[in-house]
Every structure is written in C-alpha cells, then in structure tokens.
Amino acid sequence: MQLVRGLHNLRPRHRGCVATIGNFDGVHCGHQAILARLRERGAELGLPTCVVLFEPQPREYFTPGEAPPRLARLRDKVELLRAEGVDQVVCLAFNQRFRQLSAEAFVDTVLVQGLGVKHLEVGDDFRFGCDRLGDFAFLTDAGARLGFTVEAAHTVESAGTRVSSTQVRAALAQGDFALAERLLGRPFSITGRVLHGQKLARQLGWPTANVQLKRRRVAFTGVYLVSAEIDGQARPGVANIGVRPTVAGDGRPHLEIHLLDYTGDLYGRRITVVFHHKLRDEQRFASLEALKAAIGADVAAAQAYWQAHWQGQPALTKSLK
Incomplete structure (x- = not known):
C-alpha cells in the first residue's frame, strides 16, 4: 500500500482509481463494508482502491475544543486500512487554503486532476467544499459530466443502530468492550x-x-x-x-x-x-x-x-x- 501525503506528492502513477473519502476513525465495521464494496468496484474496473483522508480531521480544524477523541491515530489508521486491502491512502492537509476550495475546485483539483477517479463511494450525507456547499447530488452531476460514477455508501447497523465512530466511543466510555469489539470487528x-x-x-x-x-x-x-x-x-x-x-x-x-x-x-x-x-x-x-x-x-x-x-x-x- 502507498501513503501519499499532500496533493503535491501525487504522481501520474496515482491517477486512475476507485476512491472513497472520509475520516475512517477506527476503521469500524461500517467502514469495512464501504472498503469491501470499493474493492469489488476496483476489481470490476481493474483499478486500484484509494482512501482520501484529511489531517487534521475537519472538525478538529474548525472546533478543536469540541472535536471528539480519536479512536486511532493516523499511523494506526493507515495500518488498519492496509489490513483491509486498500491500495493507496491519500492524506490531504486540511488547512486555511484547502478549506477555501469551492465544491467545483475540490472535484477538479482532487478527484479529476489529482486522482483521476473513475468511481467514488461516499455517504449520501457527505458534504464538502467551502461552506459545505457540495453534496451527494452535486457529486453525481459532476461525475456524469466528468466521467466518473458515484455510489452511496450504505450504512451498517448493529442491533438496529447505525455503526459509527460515535457509537464506538460511547461503548468505550461505558466500559462495554464487548459492544466496542462487535462494532469494530476486533478488540x-x-x-x-x-x-x-x-x-x-x-x-x-x-x-x-x-x-x-x-x-x-x-x-x-x-x-x-x-x-x-x-x-x-x-x-x-x-x-x-x-x-x-x-x-x-x-x-x-x-x-x-x-x-x-x-x-x-x-x-x-x-x-x-x-x-x-x-x-x-x-x-x-x-x-x-x-x-x-x-x-x-x-x-x-x-x-x-x-x-x-x-x-x-x-x-x-x-x-x-
């Protein structure tokens, strides 16, 4: 697996992939399901899989005092993604310059020019770009124009509740390590x-x-x-x-x-x-x-x-x- 730190380190060999974008904090069962579908799409298209992360995570940038504790540091997260068979991880610096990118500029700079994405898996509530003006519908329209497909990453439920990093943190805070293990797929x-x-x-x-x-x-x-x-x-x-x-x-x-x-x-x-x-x-x-x-x-x-x-x-x- 390759780890690429920053857009400036992307090379032609990194272009042409199936990708997903998110925090992937903890790489829990919900994340693992997204990555499994991504591997399937990659196999169908004969393309490598790519996960796009941000460092710091957006909420840590905007409201550092209110951002939740991480379940895994970047180093550990990368190793967990490696274990899930991801081919490349692109970690983008979330800073003042990056946050000012419009939704259009994000699609062009990161997805098209940077990664040459052919298929994208994101949650249907995914928001991006300056003032979070980009959404799933925007991505779908952009993909139709620019030559990539977009699919909603369906959620995974446990006992009728959506598996999320928030739910894992709640289980840990309650000392329920059995529940945390079920949500994470590992202790x-x-x-x-x-x-x-x-x-x-x-x-x-x-x-x-x-x-x-x-x-x-x-x-x-x-x-x-x-x-x-x-x-x-x-x-x-x-x-x-x-x-x-x-x-x-x-x-x-x-x-x-x-x-x-x-x-x-x-x-x-x-x-x-x-x-x-x-x-x-x-x-x-x-x-x-x-x-x-x-x-x-x-x-x-x-x-x-x-x-x-x-x-x-x-x-x-x-x-x-």
Whole structure:
C-alpha cells in the first residue's frame, strides 16, 4: 500500500482509481463494508482502491475544543486500512487554503486532476467544499459530466443502530468492550512506544510501562484489565488511563500498564495494549500509601479475572503460570 501525503506528492502513477473519502476513525465495521464494496468496484474496473483522508480531521480544524477523541491515530489508521486491502491512502492537509476550495475546485483539483477517479463511494450525507456547499447530488452531476460514477455508501447497523465512530466511543466510555469489539470487528486497542516516566509506580512496588499517547485525547479513563503482545505472546495486565489525579502531573492523559508476570525491559518498544474489562473509575487518593494499596487490589483483581476468564486461551494462561 502507498501513503501519499499532500496533493503535491501525487504522481501520474496515482491517477486512475476507485476512491472513497472520509475520516475512517477506527476503521469500524461500517467502514469495512464501504472498503469491501470499493474493492469489488476496483476489481470490476481493474483499478486500484484509494482512501482520501484529511489531517487534521475537519472538525478538529474548525472546533478543536469540541472535536471528539480519536479512536486511532493516523499511523494506526493507515495500518488498519492496509489490513483491509486498500491500495493507496491519500492524506490531504486540511488547512486555511484547502478549506477555501469551492465544491467545483475540490472535484477538479482532487478527484479529476489529482486522482483521476473513475468511481467514488461516499455517504449520501457527505458534504464538502467551502461552506459545505457540495453534496451527494452535486457529486453525481459532476461525475456524469466528468466521467466518473458515484455510489452511496450504505450504512451498517448493529442491533438496529447505525455503526459509527460515535457509537464506538460511547461503548468505550461505558466500559462495554464487548459492544466496542462487535462494532469494530476486533478488540479495541491502543498502540504506542514505551517511554521513561516518573517511575513512581516502581517506587510503590508496581512497575508500569508508560505507553506514549503524545497529545492524544482519550475516549475513556479508568482502571482496566488489558493484555499486551510481547515477543509474540499475549501478556495479561492491568492498566490505568487518565490524568493520575493523586500525582501532580501535566494534566494530560497517560496510559500505564502493569504486566502481571513480566520483568523484561520494554523501553523504546512499540506495544499494543488491548482493553478487555473495566475494573473501576480513576480516582484521587488521600496519600501515596492509599494509592499503593489500591494498585495492589487492582493487581489482585486482575490476577483473579485472568485466571477465571482465560483458562481456554493458551497464550494468556501460559504467561500466568
């Protein structure tokens, strides 16, 4: 798969494709259905598939304080799209210049001159161009004139509700990881590099891996049962994600994971943390001793949970012995 950053990096070899446009945050089951149809159209026409993304996402540009937390960073999103068999991802900078493009200019600059699109899959509520004046009807008319077809990307429902990134975030906020997994088609996870932290947890007797979130906002906070793949083996653990209210910090969310039976050095490594079950909300404790006791209780609860729920999972039960 090819990743193209910006219109200026498009080359003749990128022209001629079937495409879709959107945020694709989380690449959930609804997105996967769109991509499956796109692959079918690509196979019919003998053309590669292309996903057009924006960075930042439009809502993050217009109302950064109100934009919802992302389910996946760009790097992870690209990897998820790669796994779905997408041939190329074009990531366009959403900035002042881009937002001023009229609907006509967007079609000509991006779809026709830039990508040479022959078929386009978008939601029937898709809006684009300056002041969001472009819509599905506009695209259909433009396609008829300029030589590409347009098809509405039908929604996917789960229990009578449209699958969406908003629904996934709501499931995560409620601690319903089973629902989140159904909506995503896979367990929810966060991938990041393990960095050096304050090492306070180590001083309290419970060493943790501090997984980098950068400036990422998170859809949920609390203490969770998690697993992480280390050297090809799933390792059970317990994690805290939040602002660590007992410890004076920078006010940004942090992800810290204590692996139940692992003592190796993880610094500098990228690990994927999979969330399985919520233990409790994040809370402020009156003292470090109280925090230490709470972490001990969390670890004991994690050990009991893994022993009770994962007896049939060889990779996990092996690491518990």
